[in-house]
Amino acid sequence: MSEWINIALPKGRLGEKVYKRFAAAGFECPEVLDDTRKLIFENTEKKLRYFWVKPSDVAIYVERGAADVGVAGKDILLEYRPEIFELLDLDLGKCRMAVAAKKGFRDDPERTLRVATKFPHIAGEYYRKLGRDIDIIKLNGSIELAPILGLSDVIVDIVETGTTLLENDLEPIQTVVPISARLIANRSGFQFKYQEIQAIVNGLQQQLEETK
Amino acid sequence: MNHAMLKNEEKVLFGLRNLYSSYGYARFKMSKFEEYDLYVRNKEFLVSDSVITFTDTNGRLMALKPDVTLSIVKNTDHTKGVQRLYYNENVYRVSDKTHAYKEILQTGLECIGDLDTLNLCEVLYLAAKSLETVSADCALNISHLGVTSALLEQEALRPIKRELMGCIGEKNSHGITALCQQQGVGEQLTEQLRLLTQTYGPACDVLPRLEQTFTDSAAQQAINELKIVTDYLEKTTSVRVWVDFSLVSNMNYYNGLVFRGFVKGVPTGVLSGGQYDNLMKRMHKNAKAIGFAVYLDLLEHMEAKQEFDVDVLLTYTQATPIEQVLAKAAELTAQNKRVSIQKQVPEGFAYREWVQLD
DSSP states (O other): OOSOEEEEEESSHHHHHHHHHHHHTTOOOGGGGSSSSOOEEEETTTTEEEEEEOGGGHHHHHHTTSSSEEEEEHHHHHHHOOSEEEEEEOOOSOEEEEEEEETTOOOOTTSOEEEEESOHHHHHHHHHHHTOOEEEEEOSSOTTHHHHTTSOSEEEEEESSSHHHHHTTEEEEEEEEEEOEEEEEEHHHHHHSHHHHHHHHHHHHHHHHHHO | OOGGGSOHHHHHHHHHHHHHHHTTOEEOOOOSEEEHHHHHHTGGGSSSSOOOEEEOTTSOEEEEOSOSHHHHHHHOOTTSSOEEEEEEEEEEEEOTTTOOEEEEEEEEEEEEESOOHHHHHHHHHHHHHHHHHHOSSEEEEEEEHHHHHHHHTSGGGGGGHHHHHHHHHTTOHHHHHHHHHHHTOOHHHHHHHHHHHHOEEOHHHHHHHHHHHOOSHHHHHHHHHHHHHHHHHHHHOOSEEEEETTOOOOTTTOEEEEEEEEETTOSSOSEEEEEOHHHHHHTTOOSEEEEEEEEGGGGGGGSOOOSOSEEEEEEOOTTSOHHHHHHHHHHHHHTTOOEEEESSOOTTOOEEEEEEOO
16 A cells, blocks of 8 residues: 555444455454454554444544545445445345334324334435335334334334344334445545555455355 | 735635636625525525525515525626636535534636537636645546436436436445346446446546447537546646546536546545536526536645644733833734733643743
C-alpha cells in the first residue's frame, strides 16, 4: 500500500470473521485478534490501520472519512442511508429483516397497523410500498415484548434462526429484506486511495469465490 | 492586508470570484427570501426538501433560500444570448443526519442560453480550475446521464429504475445482480448495468470499453461528448479527471454531463454540478443550462487548527500609561502579529509569547 488505509471493523463475532477474511486476503494485522483493551491496531509495513467500533457506528466512521473502508450490516445501511459506496457483499452475518407477529395473527386492513421496531426507516419504506397505513413505535430493544403486551400488532426486526421468536410464541410472517455484511468505502477516500481500496476489494472477492 | 489572516474559505472565495469574473461571469446578487411556491413546484431538485418558511407582511408564504439555481433560472432572461452568472450566497437547508437547519456558504456559477459543446467545455474547465483553487490535491469525476438513461429507460428496467439508480450511485454491482434476478432481467442487460458501476478511471481507459458495449445512438452521442470534454480538460488543467458513472442525479431535472469534485482531506464532494435542461423545460424556459456549486463550508476540514488564540498576550497594570500599551500593541500588529490586551492572563488562553508592561 502506498497510502495508509483505515479500516473500521464491527466489534463482536462478525467482526472477527470479517478480519479473518481480510487477513486471508493478504491484509493481515495479527494484533487485531489479541485480547487487549487497545482500540487501534497497525501493520506499518502494509500501512493498514484497523479499529473496532460499535457495529451501528461503522457507517458513520466511513461516511465521515475517519475510516476509508469498513464492514457494516445491510440493515444499518438501509436504516441510516449513509452516503458511501457499497462495494461488496461479504456473504457473512447472513440473516433477514422480517415482520413477525403472535402466532395466529390476522391483519385487519381496516385498522392502522401498529409496528414496533428498531428500524423505523426500513419498516416505513416496506409498508409504504405496500400502501399500508401504519403507526411506527420506535423501540431500542426487547422488541419481541411489544406484541405480547399489546403495544404493537407486529414487529419488524432481524431474524437469524427464529428461536427467540419461537420461544415467545411469535412467528415470522413476511421477509422484508435479506441482510448480510457489506464492504463499504468513503466516497472521497475512494478517489484518492483507489488502488489500495480496489486491492482490498479484489482480495476479498477472491476469498469469497474460494469459500463458495 | 495580511493574507495569512484570511481563513481558507475566504482565500478560496476571493480566488473563485476572480476566476469567474475573468471569464465574463457577472455577479448575481439576490435577496435571502423567495416565494415558497417556487420550491414546492421543484421539490425534487432540492438537496433537502425541508425549507424554512414564514409569512411576509402581505400574507405571502416565503422561504429562506435553500438553493440558488432555481432563483437564477427564474430571474434570467435567456433570450438575450448566453447568460453567464456567478454567486456567493448563504443557503439554508436541513441536514439529513442531524435534522437541524444549517446555513451553508455556497459559491458557483450558471451558464444559461443556447449552449453548445464549447460552453460545456468552458463550464467544466471552470469547475476544474475551481478545484485547483481549493487544493492541488483534487479530483474531478464526470459522468453523462445520456448513457445512464439510455440504459435505464429500457422497458425491462423501468419498474426497478429507482432502485437501480441507487445501486449505480453506490457502485453496488451485487445489488444490481440481485435486483435483476428478482425482476427476470436478461444477462446482457444486467452485465451492462454492472459495467456502469465498474466504470471508473481515465477517459482513455474506460470510454473505448463503453463504446463497444453501448451501441445505442443516444449513448454513443453521450460518450462522444464525454470524450471531447475530458480530452479538453486533460490538456488544459492539472486536475485528475476521471469518468465515474456512480454520479446519478435526478433525471427529471438533470440530463447530459454531471460532475463532482473532491479534494483530499474532505470526506464528501466539495463541488457538484451538471446540465439541467430538463429543469429549464419544467420552468417553461426554452434554453439549455449548466452550472455547479462549490460548498465552501466543507473547506473548514482542510483548515489547520489554530494552536494559539493569539501570537502575543500583552498584559498591563493600573500604573501602565494607556499610550504605552496601545503603542506596543500597534508595534506588534504592524509585525503581522495577533495581539490580545489583557489585565491578567485569562484562564485557558493559549498564546505564543507573553509581553508584560509594568
